[in-house]
């Protein structure tokens with residue numbers, strides 16, 4: 001676990017890379033989330049201070065976009081495509097199967113913090129449906145069974 | 156270095172790449188290839204190489220997508236005798252044979268060969284392997300936008316230059332901005348981002364706009380689910396797009412460009428970043444490009460997961476660091492866009508076409524396609540179709556040719572019902588229009604649109620009410636909520652469609668859907684709300700009987716809507732192969748080998764997996 005002080009120091013290093021103009025807001029939040037995996041309240045405060053915006057303003061922008069999270073995700077992130085091509089070829093079945101298997105619905109993280117589950121509206125791999133992404137690896141041509149097998153190995 | 160020197164050096168590198176001197180392995184490693192396992196295949200080749208030093212001169216390279224995604228992973232091997240063969244569905248287990256037979260002995264293996272690649276030497280190629288250009292999927296295509304995808308190493312700028320790249324910007328700067336705009340007008344190119352607005356005309360507006368600072372933007376948001384044309388081009392040939400942006404900047408008088416690319420495309424972003432670095436090194440970006448006194452630079456902005464940010468005014472808000480909410484027009488971006496300055500925004504495919512047009516001339520491009528829809532269009536073929544992938548065809552080709560000849564027809568020989576074009580703002584074209592020429596005008600005539608080029612094939616086992624509900628679920632979720640007709644309209648339509656698929660609809664609902672839809676079209680602020688009702692309205696027109704079956708008979712004829720169906724097994728047709736029991740997620744199917752199976756309706760969650768798995772059509776749905 002990092003202490004608040006560590007957190008502040010590491011955030012400051014990120015902030016230093018950006019000048020204080022507003023159009024840096026989204027890139028900054030993306031950069032921070034890349035490092036922390038989510039937007040901690042401390043991070044939002046520091047960003048607001050750096051860009052001379054109100055915290056409200058920063059939250060207002062951050063909550064608009066699907067990419068930003070305000071809680072730490074699980075150690076493994078499973079994203080299942082619910083785009084059109086995946087939908088007509090059984091993406092819903094894959095999502096249901098995983099959901100049943102790990103006992104959470106999309107948007108949640110398992111109580112042990114191991115896996116979080118998300119539904120995503122298209123990875124652009126629509127030619128190989130249904131598509132599922134485990135951490136950063138894209139898997140095409142999934143079936144409920146194959147997807148269950150994939151997550152059995154996740155520690 | 157002047158451009159001629161740059162070209163010469165690039166040609167030398169390209170010739171080395173093309174010549175048979177060094178055996179090569181080219182692996183299609185775009186996102187689709189990777190999803191099918193391309194990286195494991197590359198690893199297997201590297202291991203084989205490490206294990207056998209005599210193979211060391213072999214070069215292993217990643218290339219983009221050839222468009223035949225259904226056959227991924229695709230590996231091209233150029234053997235010691237110069238023959239070039241493309242293998243399909245390659246697995247790590249196949250690697251030792253490929254190495255031994257083709258790479259060492261120069262004997263291509265015909266079993267997994269999809270085709271011979273163009274420009275291959277004669278070698279010992281066997282006649283049973285067809286030529287790339289004779290493949291039914293490739294035969295009808297015409298590659299302009301994807302001219303290099305899958306053929307070049309996208310991380311090597313020399314490959315792009317050697318195949319004619321950057322001669323478009325060089326020619327543009329010799330012609331001068333006004334002549335460039337005239338040439339683009341002559342080409343007849345219309346924006347490929349959805350609306351189809353003439354590109355040359357748009358550039359003219361931005362050029363005329365007053366202002367010392369102007370911007371050009373490449374819209375690489377590609378939020379349409381089911382569309383992946385832009386991704387493929389960015390991953391397979393990023394320079395084609397960046398050169399187009401450079402030309403746009405030169406033509407309208409902008410010195411700064413942005414590429415707004417969605418975060419869900421990490422590989423495309425990586426390729427873009429690398430390509431921009433190479434452009435800087437070669438002098439295609441900076442203060443005095445190729446010595447013509449034109450200054451230009453590019454910044455990449457990553458999207459953050461909002462479909463509406465593909466809309467141009469919303470996209471600019473997003474670059475400025477705000478919520479991506481559309482605003483009303485006028486003022487148009489050409490006069491007051493990004494940071495309030497004159498701005499020109501174009502789609503990825505539009506820009507990739509522009510670089511080809513400036514290379515070969517507007518008249519050349521205008522010679523392709525139909526009267527009012529010039530040139531070629533890329534489509535992503537997906538859904539219930541045999542050969543899924545990315546294609547590029549001349550405008551005016553028939554829907555039947557696309558689906559039957561190129562796409563290999565409907566998956567598993569099922570009946571064709573409709574094709575959904577244009578994404579969430581599009582519509583469904585039903586079987587009666589199978590011979591429709593595909594261009595802007597004809598698609599509009601049958602109530603659909605070209606959109607950005609997604610084509611989702613729908614077969615008899617898909618429910619059209621469910622498809623409409625699916626799209627409304629998407630737009631309801633993605634509506635930015637700024638204006639009432641869209642915010643409330645999408646919610647209301649979704650509620651009505653959900654009711655109908657649940658067996659609780661009434662015939663009055665259909666009238667209500669039409670009324671709400673018409674209001675949304677007229678009163679919504681941006682294209683999202685104006686087009687969101689289209690999937691409902693077009694399916695209502697073409698598939699009324701399906702809606703009525705849900706409402707009057709509480710039946711889903713396609714067997715999709717869970718509340719209205721039940722599954723059973725026909726004991727006559729069942730062979731007892733057990734395939735269904737294996738896939739059932741809740742173990743609702745019982746039976747022993749070679750005996751008819753049965754479904755316990757209490758346990759069954761109506762997921763349909765057994766029906767998909769049964770090769771004998773024994774699973775019945777009612």
Ligand SMILES: Cc1cc2nc3c(=O)[nH]c(=O)nc-3n(C[C@H](O)[C@H](O)[C@H](O)COP(=O)(O)O)c2cc1C
Pocket residue numbers: 345346347348349350351352354374375376377378379462463464465466467468500501502503505506681682683
């Ligand atoms: C809701 C919505 C989403 C859009 N998404 C995209 C997109 O992802 N990519 C794109 O190029 N255009 C998109 N557009 C169209 C753009 O607003 C704009 O028309 C286009 O980028 C102009 O480029 P073009 O003239 O080259 O087509 C979208 C429009 C709307 C209304």
Ligand code: SF4
Pocket residue numbers: 463480481633634635636637638639641642679680681682683684685
């Ligand atoms: S039409 Fe929809 S997405 Fe567009 S501005 Fe209105 S609420 Fe937002």
Ligand code: SF4
Pocket residue numbers: 724728729730731732733734735736751752768769770771772773774
């Ligand atoms: S898959 Fe079909 S044929 Fe095989 S056991 Fe099941 S119902 Fe019978």
Ligand code: SF4
Pocket residue numbers: 722738739740741742743744754758759760761762763764765766
């Ligand atoms: S529909 Fe799904 S749950 Fe029901 S029997 Fe078939 S596979 Fe099992």
Ligand code: FES
Pocket residue numbers: 081082083084085086087121122123124125126127129130131380381382
């Ligand atoms: S619809 Fe699933 S990847 Fe596009």
